[in-house]
Amino acid sequence: MATIDGLPPLREVIAAHGLVAKKQLGQNFLLDLNLTAKIARAAGDLAGADVLEVGPGPGGLTRGLLAEGARRVLAVEKDARCLPALAEIAAAYPGRLEVVQGDALEVDAAARLTAPVKVVANLPYNVGTELLIRWLTPPVWPPFWQSLTLMFQKEVAERIVARPGSDAYGRLALLAQWRCDAKIVMVLPPEAFTPAPKVHSAVVHLVARAEPRYPADARVLERVVGMAFNQRRKMLRSALKALGPGIEAQLQAAGIAPTQRAEEIGLEQFCALARVVAQGG
Numbered sequence: 001m002a003t004i005d006g007l008p009p010l011r012e013v014i015a016a017h018g019l020v021a022k023k024q025l026g027q028n029f030l031l032d033l034n035l036t037a038k039i040a041r042a043a044g045d046l047a048g049a050d051v052l053e054v055g056p057g058p059g060g061l062t063r064g065l066l067a068e069g070a071r072r073v074l075a076v077e078k079d080a081r082c083l084p085a086l087a088e089i090a091a092a093y094p095g096r097l098e099v100v101q102g103d104a105l106e107v108d109a110a111a112r113l114t115a116p117v118k119v120v121a122n123l124p125y126n127v128g129t130e131l132l133i134r135w136l137t138p139p140v141w142p143p144f145w146q147s148l149t150l151m152f153q154k155e156v157a158e159r160i161v162a163r164p165g166s167d168a169y170g171r172l173a174l175l176a177q178w179r180c181d182a183k184i185v186m187v188l189p190p191e192a193f194t195p196a197p198k199v200h201s202a203v204v205h206l207v208a209r210a211e212p213r214y215p216a217d218a219r220v221l222e223r224v225v226g227m228a229f230n231q232r233r234k235m236l237r238s239a240l241k242a243l244g245p246g247i248e249a250q251l252q253a254a255g256i257a258p259t260q261r262a263e264e265i266g267l268e269q270f271c272a273l274a275r276v277v278a279q280g281g
């Protein structure tokens, strides 16, 4: 059967290269090229952008990104078995696909990309959250990327866009929403993947803001939020005790009652607290 890009259907690619999915690599493949094109479109206009894709696998999303007009795709894949299939895609799109074999946690992708950069990936579940946290907490802001369009387990996606008061609200929501606009743009049932995972998945689209939503020092905010949610059911005066004896006064100076719990506190108040703590007030 013909495909939009003239390359073989993904089931044939997987059979031809013996790509039996490995659970320990988080391999749940997308085989529907209409769906991968839709995910690529969720990243916005790709024509003038370099795209970083983590975990291309047999290349379904990679093909979507190239067919949707990405200027260039840098794909980082840990599993060497996928390289021949990806080489076929590179040959069909001369000069537009570079594949790096390695662990995305170790490869310095930013150094190989030219702005503007969009990150688009169906992430392996075992490293997805760690990669997101790294992308959200770079040494300087704005980061190397303009937007992140990422597939996660739905439960993780909900943590990224969560609001105060919900069980999903925590460190990930605050880190994401402080300097990005974040929304869930697609929800996918397990059957969309081969093999089907146990849970639903969702695509989150995050756009980096030029400036944070509220001023705060990034390291101080990360520390305060990390400590607060480490013991999310405790009153903040206890959860943040390690910040020093002045914590009750600091909470009050930030407009937070020391008896409140982390999950009740919004982003603006956490930023106010980070400013008070940074001043040592």
Ligand code: SAM
Pocket: 025, 026, 027, 028, 029, 030, 031, 054, 055, 056, 057, 058, 059, 060, 061, 062, 076, 077, 078, 079, 082, 102, 103, 104, 105, 122, 123, 124, 125, 127
């Ligand atoms: N993009 C493909 C798709 O949508 O069908 C595959 C997605 S699959 C959920 C995750 C991919 O990430 C697999 O191909 C897996 O081999 C790869 N992977 C797992 N851990 C990785 C790591 N640390 N660095 C780079 N790739 C990794």
